[in-house]
Structure formats: structure tokens, C-alpha cells
Amino acid sequence: MPPIVAIRDLARFVGEQVTLQGWVTHRRSKGRIAFLVVRDGSGNCQAVASVQDVSADQFEQLARLTHESAVRLTGVVREDERAPGGFELQLAGVETVQLAEEYPIGRKEHGIEFLLDHRHLWLRHKGPWAVMRIRDEIVKACRDFMYERDFLLIDSPILTPAACEGTSTLFETDYFGAPAYLSQSGQLYVEPACIAHGKVYCFGPTFRAEKSDTRRHLTEFWMIEPEIAWAGLDEIMALAEQMISHIVARVLERRSEELAILERDTTKLESVTPPFPRLSYDDVAERLTRPDIVARAQQAGAPPFQPGSDLGALDETILGEMFDRPLIIHRYPTAVKAFYMEPDPERPDRALCMDIIAPEGYGEIIGGSQRIHDHELLARRIDENGLPEQAFRWYLDIRRFGTVPHAGFGMGIERLVAWISGARHTREAIPYPRTLRRLYP
Amino acid sequence: MPPIVAIRDLARFVGEQVTLQGWVTHRRSKGRIAFLVVRDGSGNCQAVASVQDVSADQFEQLARLTHESAVRLTGVVREDERAPGGFELQLAGVETVQLAEEYPIGRKEHGIEFLLDHRHLWLRHKGPWAVMRIRDEIVKACRDFMYERDFLLIDSPILTPAACEGTSTLFETDYFGAPAYLSQSGQLYVEPACIAHGKVYCFGPTFRAEKSDTRRHLTEFWMIEPEIAWAGLDEIMALAEQMISHIVARVLERRSEELAILERDTTKLESVTPPFPRLSYDDVAERLTRPDIVARAQQAGAPPFQPGSDLGALDETILGEMFDRPLIIHRYPTAVKAFYMEPDPERPDRALCMDIIAPEGYGEIIGGSQRIHDHELLARRIDENGLPEQAFRWYLDIRRFGTVPHAGFGMGIERLVAWISGARHTREAIPYPRTLRRLYP
Numbered sequence: 001m002p003p004i005v006a007i008r009d010l011a012r013f014v015g016e017q018v019t020l021q022g023w024v025t026h027r028r029s030k031g032r033i034a035f036l037v038v039r040d041g042s043g044n045c046q047a048v049a050s051v052q053d054v055s056a057d058q059f060e061q062l063a064r065l066t067h068e069s070a071v072r073l074t075g076v077v078r079e080d081e082r083a084p085g086g087f088e089l090q091l092a093g094v095e096t097v098q099l100a101e102e103y104p105i106g107r108k109e110h111g112i113e114f115l116l117d118h119r120h121l122w123l124r125h126k127g128p129w130a131v132m133r134i135r136d137e138i139v140k141a142c143r144d145f146m147y148e149r150d151f152l153l154i155d156s157p158i159l160t161p162a163a164c165e166g167t168s169t170l171f172e173t174d175y176f177g178a179p180a181y182l183s184q185s186g187q188l189y190v191e192p193a194c195i196a197h198g199k200v201y202c203f204g205p206t207f208r209a210e211k212s213d214t215r216r217h218l219t220e221f222w223m224i225e226p227e228i229a230w231a232g233l234d235e236i237m238a239l240a241e242q243m244i245s246h247i248v249a250r251v252l253e254r255r256s257e258e259l260a261i262l263e264r265d266t267t268k269l270e271s272v273t274p275p276f277p278r279l280s281y282d283d284v285a286e287r288l289t290r291p292d293i294v295a296r297a298q299q300a301g302a303p304p305f306q307p308g309s310d311l312g313a314l315d316e317t318i319l320g321e322m323f324d325r326p327l328i329i330h331r332y333p334t335a336v337k338a339f340y341m342e343p344d345p346e347r348p349d350r351a352l353c354m355d356i357i358a359p360e361g362y363g364e365i366i367g368g369s370q371r372i373h374d375h376e377l378l379a380r381r382i383d384e385n386g387l388p389e390q391a392f393r394w395y396l397d398i399r400r401f402g403t404v405p406h407a408g409f410g411m412g413i414e415r416l417v418a419w420i421s422g423a424r425h426t427r428e429a430i431p432y433p434r435t436l437r438r439l440y441p
Numbered sequence: 442m443p444p445i446v447a448i449r450d451l452a453r454f455v456g457e458q459v460t461l462q463g464w465v466t467h468r469r470s471k472g473r474i475a476f477l478v479v480r481d482g483s484g485n486c487q488a489v490a491s492v493q494d495v496s497a498d499q500f501e502q503l504a505r506l507t508h509e510s511a512v513r514l515t516g517v518v519r520e521d522e523r524a525p526g527g528f529e530l531q532l533a534g535v536e537t538v539q540l541a542e543e544y545p546i547g548r549k550e551h552g553i554e555f556l557l558d559h560r561h562l563w564l565r566h567k568g569p570w571a572v573m574r575i576r577d578e579i580v581k582a583c584r585d586f587m588y589e590r591d592f593l594l595i596d597s598p599i600l601t602p603a604a605c606e607g608t609s610t611l612f613e614t615d616y617f618g619a620p621a622y623l624s625q626s627g628q629l630y631v632e633p634a635c636i637a638h639g640k641v642y643c644f645g646p647t648f649r650a651e652k653s654d655t656r657r658h659l660t661e662f663w664m665i666e667p668e669i670a671w672a673g674l675d676e677i678m679a680l681a682e683q684m685i686s687h688i689v690a691r692v693l694e695r696r697s698e699e700l701a702i703l704e705r706d707t708t709k710l711e712s713v714t715p716p717f718p719r720l721s722y723d724d725v726a727e728r729l730t731r732p733d734i735v736a737r738a739q740q741a742g743a744p745p746f747q748p749g750s751d752l753g754a755l756d757e758t759i760l761g762e763m764f765d766r767p768l769i770i771h772r773y774p775t776a777v778k779a780f781y782m783e784p785d786p787e788r789p790d791r792a793l794c795m796d797i798i799a800p801e802g803y804g805e806i807i808g809g810s811q812r813i814h815d816h817e818l819l820a821r822r823i824d825e826n827g828l829p830e831q832a833f834r835w836y837l838d839i840r841r842f843g844t845v846p847h848a849g850f851g852m853g854i855e856r857l858v859a860w861i862s863g864a865r866h867t868r869e870a871i872p873y874p875r876t877l878r879r880l881y882p
């Protein structure tokens with residue numbers, strides 16, 4: 001029996017007989033010669049048989065193979081520059097494991113909704129295959145980055161008794177008679193843990209029952225949230241900048257084949273190195289109220305930016321396009337940001353917070369802040385925001401027993417994946433997207 | 442300004458002046474000398490000051506420091522074998538960052554419920570600190586193991602339209618007008634992905650709304666689920682055995698300090714090497730019906746094992762104690778297992794499935810199987826089990842387009858963490874446990 005080999009390992013078997021197990025993506029016959037291309041998850045390989053190489057029955061099998069049929073192919077590996085992947089299999093045997101029914105995804109263009117209805121099959125295709133491999137690399141790069149810098153993983157709970165930032169966008173469930181909500185962020189849970197371990201992070205799915213139906217929104221998405229004791233805004237801006245640069249460099253290094261499949265312009269990724277531009281909210285507000293920018297927003301039909309308010313999606317797009325790398329915007333007005341953010345001591349109507357906007361129109365990928373560590377101030381903010389103090393008692397506790405300045409941020413993985421891989425929608429950046437209109441498959 | 446240093450790095454600063462930032466865990470004064478022990482998340486360090494080393498005000502501060510107060514200490518690092526961690530700080534300066542209020546967790550014994558009510562603080566203590574560091578290492582070891590073996594991460598969705606194994610133990614939520622359920626397993630979603638990538642896994646939180654209130658049960662727990670195309674029962678038994686052995690070896694190597702803190706008997710972990718014992722369900726049934734085992738179950742007040750039925754918690758405990766390493770039990774009766782398991786061709790009333798039972802009474806840590814890949818058989822099983830065919834249409838699709846034998850398993854992380862760290866309850870193996878009676882903090 002020849003060894004069963006993955007297509008990615010073919011280079012080690014040139015001149016030898018091997019067996020490949022895979023699925024047919026192309027087939028054509030030219031009289032007495034048949035060509036197949038198979039994929040096996042690790043790569044693609046062309047296989048060739050002339051009528052005398054295999055039995056008559058097997059040659060007939062080859063002619064009948066449909067798209068996505070499962071096959072076991074045996075043959076000798078040959079180097080061939082013209083073949084996809086650089087190697088070709090000279091067939092000596094063919095076994096049809098299953099002849100696929102007529103495959104619903106054809107060569108023609110399908111709309112995104114049709115493709116997502118068939119996501120369980122569409123995952124097999126070149127584009128999604130490459131994006132998922134980039135996603136895998138990004139997630140692993142995040143975790144390696146944290147591990148190597150002594151950040152401890154603290155998984156935060158999904159089922160929570162109270163809302164971190166209001167209840168309007170929460171999914172609710174019955175928890176043995178009491179209401180529970182799906183977590184929007186693990187931040188409240190990593191804060192106590194950073195007092196225990198110094199540097200921690202959580203990394204899991206988070207949920208927003210938002211009625212937004214844009215190409216940037218998912219109702220379920222993954223987020224990594226580092227939290228550091230004895231740190232402030234400067235430390236987390238530096239950490240975020242290093243982390244994003246590290247991830248982009250690693251994808252460029254280890255997933256170049258996938259970026260090429262996606263026809264990603266990698267020169268735009270190569271410029272992603274520290275330092276990132278840093279603008280204060282006030283700098284940004286000044287830019288967004290320039291006549292030419294106002295005119296542009298009006299043309300796009302978006303409401304013009306109002307100084308003092310939060311940034312809109314179009315504002316983020318416009319700002320993102322001004323720079324060749326992610327843009328850090330810091331010190332937003334306290335009034336438009338979350339209750340737990342530390343006010344800037346030099347200007348208390350501004351929060352010690354930052355957002356990072358991806359270039360090329362991918363919007364906000366990071367939001368973070370220094371957290372209020374004073375018990376009295378935090379209790380007042382909880383009260384002013386009409387939040388239930390009882391539910392936040394444990395969170396306030398952290399300010400009673402050894403409270404110290406601490407800071408952290410959350411980075412949304414799907415937007416990062418979409419940006420780095422150049423996908424048009426965030427829904428292409430997660431295996432099974434969940435949106436306002438989609439819970440299937 | 443002396444450098445701010447983590448306690449784990451003190452060895453590099455012997456004889457030098459440094460600043461430590463941390464929290465007070467012990468304090469005592471002996472006339473003109475004061476001793477402190479501080480923790481900073483990376484370790485513990487003793488600090489000493491005599492009255493002439495620091496200002497009078499600072500010496501008084503030292504005397505007033507309460508448990509868990511936050512401090513900034515400056516002094517010279519000295520090697521001292523008697524000191525915890527092997528180093529001591531000869532104090533030259535003390536800054537009280539916050540004087541903690543009276544700390545609720547004392548030196549006396551507290552019940553587990555009291556401690557879990559204060560989980561946000563209890564995480565700071567030695568035991569939970571060590572368990573969380575072991576959990577971090579186990580999760581990273583899992584992910585490294587997968588990455589190095591070319592398994593691709595495919596995050597499965599939490600919000601799902603249908604039940605994998607019945608609806609009685611599902612958490613339900615309203616998804617913009619339609620019912621959605623929190624996932625009990627990502628298996629259905631990694632199966633299509635293994636046809637795309639060959640070898641994949643998911644690793645995320647899963648949910649069981651079970652009314653079980655035992656020390657093994659959580660309503661929210663993390664699970665890693667590899668799935669392999671062209672594989673059967675033998676391949677996944679081998680993979681599981683290698684994976685568990687790899688994880689245990691890595692924790693022994695990199696978390697020995699934490700195992701020592703927990704007073705874990707590491708000789709019991711050192712025997713965890715391949716091969717693991719493999720017993721068929723029928724072998725197991727024969728053992729469990731021996732008179733001495735039946736008598737033991739009766740003494741423990743448990744119902745005696747009935748051949749043909751699934752194993753109970755006590756059965757798993759008894760079996761687990763018979764071996765010095767995890768036990769693989771394979772080929773359970775089809776009738777007691779999930780609808781999607783491939784029947785054994787040699788004996789169709791037995792499924793090509795396996796469970797792995799941890800030693801020392803920690804119960805089942807892995808469940809897996811070869812999956813039915815024949816369309817007709819799977820459709821019949823879905824029908825026989827009264828499951829809604831419409832919801833499983835996409836899952837059936839995988840059997841229409843290039844179906845091949847495939848297999849996978851799920852490993853519950855909290856039980857693995859509990860076993861390896863020797864914790865008494867799985868609820869100690871996760872930062873913020875969720876159980877029948879607990880949704881807080």
C-alpha cells in the first residue's frame with residue numbers, strides 16, 4: 001500500500017507512489033487522456049491518466065466524476081512547474097468513494113446571501129478556505145503574543161446577570177427562573193483578574209442584539225480583551241499598536257499563499273508598523289468639520305459630524321483613509337463613552353480612552369480605556385447611569401480592596417480578519433456568521 | 442527612578458534597587474523591624490524595613506497596612522534562601538497606593554459557596570491563582586498541539602437554530618422574533634469544515650441547562666472538538682491519547698510550582714503516557730456486574746449498573762480508579778448514544794464511539810465517535826429521533842456532496858483542569874463558574 005499523503009507534503013515524495021484522498025474540483029477529458037484537479041484541505045493537485053495507465057473501469061469512472069466527488073487516487077508524484085502547486089500525480093489507480101450529486105455552487109456568480117445559505121459547502125471554496133486559514137493564523141498569533149508576554153488567559157462568562165453597557169442590545173435567556181444576558185464584553189470580569197495576575201486577557205464570543213444591518217455588523221463575534229494592572233492609556237496604546245503590527249507581520253510571513261489567492265494588496269499591509277498616528281478627539285473633530293470633509297459626508301448622504309458627539313461609520317471611514325496604517329484616536333468626550341472610563345485629570349470632560357480605526361474603510365477594530373479605580377467616583381457613575389448598584393456590587397468591590405489604576409481594550413477579531421484578508425463583509429470573516437437576518441446554517 | 446520589576450524577574454536584579462508594585466498578603470512588626478509579604482500576580486516577595494531604613498512616616502504606614510492594600514515598594518534585592526521565592530527586598534521607600542478596607546476573606550476556613558460569592562476576590566488567593574495558571578497552560582497546550590499538527594481553527598456559532606441532542610437541556614433566547622438556542626457542541630459545524638480543510642477543531646464555550654447539581658457539572662463550560670476527514674474510531678482514540686499525554690507532560694514541565702502550591706501528587710500525573718487502556722463497553726459491563734463491584738455501588742447508595750444502559754457517575758468513578766491513567770471505553774450500545782454515530786459494521790447494535798474516563802474519580806473527560814456518512818442512514822436516524830429534518834438539511838447536505846468517513850471528539854476543559862490540578866469541584870476550574878444555583882458574580 002502506498003502511503004496516504006497530504007497535498008502540502010507532496011514535495012517530499014517526488015518519484016514515489018502515493019495515495020491522495022480528496023475532492024474533485026475540476027475534470028476534463030481529451031480523448032485518451034483525463035485530467036482531474038483535487039483538493040484535500042491542505043492544497044490542490046492535478047492528476048493525469050492516459051487510457052493505458054488505469055483499468056478500463058477506472059478510466060470510465062474518471063469520465064463520470066462530478067464536482068466535489070470524493071476520490072482516492074494512487075499514482076507517482078512528478079514535479080511540474082505548470083501544475084497548480086508545482087506537482088502532478090501520474091495516476092495508476094482511482095477509487096470513487098462517493099459520486100457527488102449535482103453541486104449547488106456553480107462556476108457562475110452567486111449573491112452573498114445564496115452563498116451564506118450554503119456556507120457549509122461554500123467553506124470548501126478557494127476564497128473562504130483562504131480567509132479561514134488567515135483567521136486561524138490571526139487567532140493563534142493573538143494567543144502566542146499574549147502567552148509570550150505573560151498575560152494569563154481568564155475566560156469570562158457568557159451568561160451574566162447584568163448589562164455592562166445598557167440592556168437594549170442584549171440577548172436574554174431564562175436561567176432557571178432568573179433572567180440572564182449573553183455577554184457583550186468580558187471587561188468587567190478581567191478587571192478583578194488583573195488584580196490577581198497583573199496582566200490577563202479573555203478571548204471568546206460576544207453578543208450584540210443590534211438591529212444594525214451593515215457590512216461591519218455581526219450579532220455574534222469574537223473579541224480579545226487584555227487588561228493590565230498599574231497601567232494607563234499610554235501603556236494600552238503601545239500594547240495595541242505592537243499587537244496589531246505583530247499579527248499583520250505574522251500573516252504576511254505565514255499566510256502569503258492565502259493572501260495571494262485573495263488578491264490582497266500586501267503593500268498596504270507592509271506599512272502597518274509602529275508608531276501608529278495618534279490624534280486626540282479634538283484634533284479629529286477639527287479635521288471632520290473642514291468644509292471639504294463636510295461636503296464629502298453630505299455627498300455620501302450621511303449626517304454631518306457634530307463636535308461633541310461620537311464618530312459615525314462614515315467618519316471612521318474618512319479618517320481611516322487619511323493614513324496608511326491604523327489610526328489611534330484618544331480622549332473622547334466623557335459624555336459619549338462608557339461609565340467606567342477614567343476622566344482625564346487635565347480635562348475631566350475628556351475620558352482616558354482610545355479607539356483604533358483600521359485603514360481602507362474597515363472601521364473601528366479596537367476600543368479601550370483606563371478604568372475608574374476610585375470607589376466613590378465609580379459608584380456615582382453607576383448611579384448617574386441608572387445601573388442597578390446591586391448587580392455591580394462585586395465590580396465595585398475591586399475599588400475597596402487594593403484598587404490601582406488599570407487599563408485594557410477589546411479587539412474585534414472579525415473586523416481584523418476582514419481588513420487583513422481584504423474581505424468585503426465581516427460576515428465572510430467568521431465560519432458561520434450570525435446577523436440580523438441570519439441564524440442558519 | 443529605580444526600574445519597576447515583576448517579582449518573577451527579581452533574580453536578574455540582585456544587589457540593585459528596584460520598585461515592586463503589589464498587594465499586601467502578610468504583615469508583622471517586631472519592634473523596630475517590619476516585615477511585609479506582597480504579591481504582584483507574578484509571585485510573592487518578602488520585604489523588610491528597620492526603623493532607620495525609611496522615613497518615620499513610612500515606617501508608620503507599614504504598621505497600618507491592611508490585607509490586600511496596594512503598595513509601591515522600593516528597595517535593594519537580596520538573595521535569601523529562607524524567603525518565599527528566594528529573594529527579599531531591603532526597603533528604602535514605601536508608598537501606600539490604597540489602604541484596603543477590611544478584607545472579607547480571612548485566614549479561617551470558608552465554605553465553597555462563600556468563596557464563590559467572592560470569586561472576584563478569591564481569584565487573588567494562592568489556590569485559585571495556581572489553578573488559573575494551570576488552566577491557561579492547558580488551553581495553550583491544546584491550541585499549540587492543534588496548530589503544530591495542521592488542525593485549522595473553525596469557531597462554531599453559539600447561537601444555533603436547532604438542537605444537536607434534544608431540546609430539554611437547552612438555553613433559549615429570542616433571536617429577532619425566532620427562537621435560538623445556545624450551542625451544546627460545535628460538532629455539527631466542524632463536520633462540514635473538515636471536508637473543507639481536512640483537519641479542524643473548534644474551541645469555545647458550550648451550554649447545558651441541566652438540573653444536575655453535582656461537583657462535576659457546570660451549565661457553561663469550554664470544550665475543544667477536533668474533527669478529521671477520512672478518519673475512524675482508531676484515529677481519534679490515538680489522537681485523544683496523544684493530546685492528553687502531551688498536555689499533562691507540558692503542565693508537569695511548565696507549571697510545577699503551581700502543582701506544588703496545590704499539593705498535587707504529581708506521581709499520579711507522571712504515569713499518564715500512551716497507550717491508555719482500551720476496554721469495550723462489553724468488557725466494562727462484565728466488570729461492573731461482578732459481585733464485589735455491585736456491592737460497592739450498593740454501599741454508595743447508587744443504582745446498580747444495568748447492562749445495555751449508559752454508565753452512571755459512580756460507574757465512571759469505579760472504572761477510573763482501576764487504572765493509573767485515563768481509560769478509553771469504546772463501542773457503547775447504539776441505543777444509548779447520539780443519533781449521528783456510525784454503527785460498528787461487525788455488530789450494528791454497537792456504535793463506533795468512545796469515552797475517556799479520567800483517573801482519580803474525575804469522570805468522563807472526552808466523548809467522541811465516527812460519524813454516519815451515509816445520507817440515507819443519517820436521514821433515517823434523524824427521522825427516528827423525531828428531529829426536525831428541515832433544521833438538519835444543511836447537515837445532511839454534507840452526505841450528498843463528497844461524503845467520506847470522518848470522526849471527532851469533544852474534550853471538556855474544566856474537568857481536565859480539575860483533574861490535573863487536583864481541584865475538588867469543576868467549579869474551581871473556571872474563573873467565574875455557572876451552575877444550577879450560581880450566575881453571580
